[in-house]
Amino acid sequence: MKLALRHAYVLLVCAFALFPILFVVSAAINPLGTLASSDLLPNGAGLDNFVKLFGSDIYPFGRWFINSVFIALAASSASLLLSMFAAYAFSRMRFAGRRVGLLALLLIQMFPQFLAIVTIFMIFTRVTELYPAFGFNTTWGILLLYLGGALGVNTWLMKGFLDTIPKELDESATVDGATHAQVFWKIILPLVTPILAVTALLAFIGTMSEFLMANIFLRDPESKTLAVGMYGMIAGDGRNANFGMFAAATLLTAVPTVSVFLWLQKFIVSGLTAGAVKG
Amino acid sequence: MSLDVREAAEVRSTPRPRRELTTAFVVSRIAVLAVAAAILLYAVPPLVAAESWVSLTLLGLASAVIGYLYLTRRFVPAKYLVPGTLFLIAFQVFPVLYTVSTSFTNFGDGHRGDKAAAITAIETGSVRQAPGSPEYGLSAALKDDALVFLLVDPKTKQVQAGTADGLAPVQGAKLGVTGKVLEAPGYTVLKTQEAAARAKQIAELAVPTQGGLIKANGLSRAVEGRAALAYDAACDCVNGNGDTWKADESQGYFVNAKGEHLAQGWQVNVGLANFARVVTDPTLSAHFLGMFTWNVAFALLSVLATFALGMSVALALHHPRMRGTKIYRIVLILPYAMPAFAMLLVWRDMFNRDFGLINNLFGLDVDWMGGMVSAKVAVILVNLWLGFPYMFLVTTGALQAIPRELTEAASIDGAPPSYAFRKVTLPLLLVALSPLLISSFAFNFNNYNAIALTTDGGPFPADSPTVGGTDLLISYTVRLAFGTGSAQFGLAATMSVFIFAIVATISAITFRRTRKQEDVYA
Secondary structure: OHHHHHHHHHHHHHHHHHHHHHHHHHHHHOOOOOOOOOOOOOOOOOOHHHHHHHHOOOOOHHHHHHHHHHHHHHHHHHHHHHHHHHHHHHHHOOOOOHHHHHHHHHHHHHOOHHHHHHHHHHHHHHHHHHOHHHOOOOHHHHHHHHHOOOOOHHHHHHHHHHHOOOHHHHHHHHHOOOOHHHHHHHHHHHHOHHHHHHHHHHHHHHHHHOOHHHHHHOOOHHHOOHHHHHHHHOOOOHHHHOHHHHHHHHHHHHHHHHHHHHHHHHHOOOOHHHHHHHO | OHHHHHHHHHHHOOOOOOOOOOHHHHHHHHHHHHHHHHHHHHHHHHHHHOOOHHHHHHHHHHHHHHHHHHHOOOOHHHHHHHHHHHHHHHHHHHHHHHHHHHOOEOOEOOEOOOHHHHHHHHHHHOEEEOOOOOEEEEEEEEEOOEEEEEEEOOOOOOEEEEEOOEEEEOOOOEEOOOOOEEEEOOEEEOOHHHHHHOHHHHHHOEEEEOOEEEEEOOOOEEEEEEEOOEEEOOOOEEEEOOEEEEEEOOOOEEEOOOOOEOOOOOOOEOOOHHHHHHHHOHHHHOOHHHHHHHHHHHHHHHHHHHHHHHHHHHHHHOOOOOOOHHHHHHHHHHHHHOOHHHHHHHHHHHOOOOOOHHHHHHOOOOOHHHOHHHHHHHHHHHHHHHHHHHHHHHHHHHHHHOOHHHHHHHHHOOOOHHHHHHHHHHHHHHHHHHHHHHHHHHHHHOOHHHHHOOOOOOOOOOOOOOOOOOOOHHHHHHHHHHOOOOOOHHHHHHHHHHHHHHHHHHHHHHHHHHHOOOOOOO
């Protein structure tokens, strides 16, 4: 009875979650390929938009795809590791400046990186002169920039979850002679795998959708990410005519994120912590 | 706490026991040294070439500190904090501080460079063909791989070589019928195609003469021009065209007696002028309060709505006998997996009045983005759709970290589920999630994409064509600085500082309140 209510509620929310996506799917397989002719349910089916997308000379979609996935994977895993290190220190160690550090992280995060985009642009103009491999239109440059935001939200998130893992676990390991590095890699990391999976997913999605800074950084068509490239696709005159192509590209862009989610799904299991305490 | 005691005791009582050198220890230290050396090898030469001694010193210091930090056994917390902190400082803290310092300047279009650059720009910008000066026949040539102008005086047929250093006579040059130089000893005359390939270089070369400059006019003509305006260091002013513009260091402009200024200025420190402008400028300050109220409401409603929806679904799914959770989770996560920027644009088109999905589906004829209230509702609805899966994800994660024994114990003790939720589950959730909720508020306070890609700040009421009904401070700031009209980075930086101050204040208050529930500092 109660379960039925739960199902009904979740189904309702699922409908809310799905209907814009259904619209995109319909638009993507809509043979006419314009915004005006797109509807919630497909009014025809064809792969015309996909063929158009991959046959396009102006929009190197495949290249954008590779750029985006590489940047998102590298940035999310590296930033995850960085913030995990910091969360470990903040959660398990006591040192001078800890409280200030935590507050500073919270404060710094409130001043979003993109508010400083003018000065970031000026800094990277100089970097491009000195080290072209890390300058504008390069994957490495934008990776460095993304890592600058790594310590923000994720550190707080992971510190919150590290705090819920009983300290007795790593204390007993320390008593047994484990070093701080061994405690980190062998005890803490396996225990926070569920939240690591969630956070990795969030970081990946966030990076895939990052637009403002990528738009300024990546001007060269070959270096663009999906977000930057696809924005240009329906800018100006292309809005109505390219909508089908845009919807097709949107669907294909969702493929890496959805697959990462499915891949991480099995890590998000309950009871790891509870089991460890009982053991 | 107990960790402290252990470490402290170790230091005080016995001398640190000598640890044996394990393979892992040696390998990790060698790896640290190798990485540090590689970075130095790569980073140093360009800095030396650019003679950037300050950066070089910073780089050296940073490498030394890092090398020492990872080779010693001490400073364990720092070992974990330094990697992320370095990136944080370089790409977030430094740009932010740089922005704050920019907010006290007039940096922007017309004030980009320093005074010397402004003077050069004013003088070269005022160059006109000197009256009565000859139009030279131009042949581009190379001497030792450097571009040289071979200039033929149309009357005397004398040939001179012009470089950036000045003019020099050329002996024994052969002239063609058209008056161009065919060949000259010591010079390689460029053919037309070769010259065309270097058109940009040719256009940039300016040959100084007494009181003027010779510049190319196309590829085969060159004219001598004189600057109408000239800088006089003695009076720190610009003379010419029968007027005098005196340098005004407070404005960064050359200003004449009538108060008019030359277009090109330079970057100066303007103190608090930008801040005063935000508060007193009629177009800026008139709608500041209304915009601020909506901005707070938007952020607050976004957080509350997404959290309520996300948490309720997570709770509904968090039940041992719930079937199909895997499928539900995949469906619920889909809005988040979809590229946000693209879906914002899709939502905007769904709210379109004429062929939008919403109006079609419900048989309405509402101009969603045109009405003050409906636009606000639409924007929050879109933001709810985009944001609730995130709340669902983090709540699910937090719920899984709460031991089931706690809620089970509550139910065994006879507490009704709602009581157990209020007294056990919700407080524990908030312990883990309250920092996230604050961050989410701060994020939505500056959610530029959610506004810029849907309403673009609109609708714009008749009495305020620049401040729209859904404008956030950030979207307004960006339009002010980067919209139509000239870029005013100094003023934009000032608005950023205002936004920063507002968000920091709100967050500090919220943070104090939530702190009571937990020991985040403990």
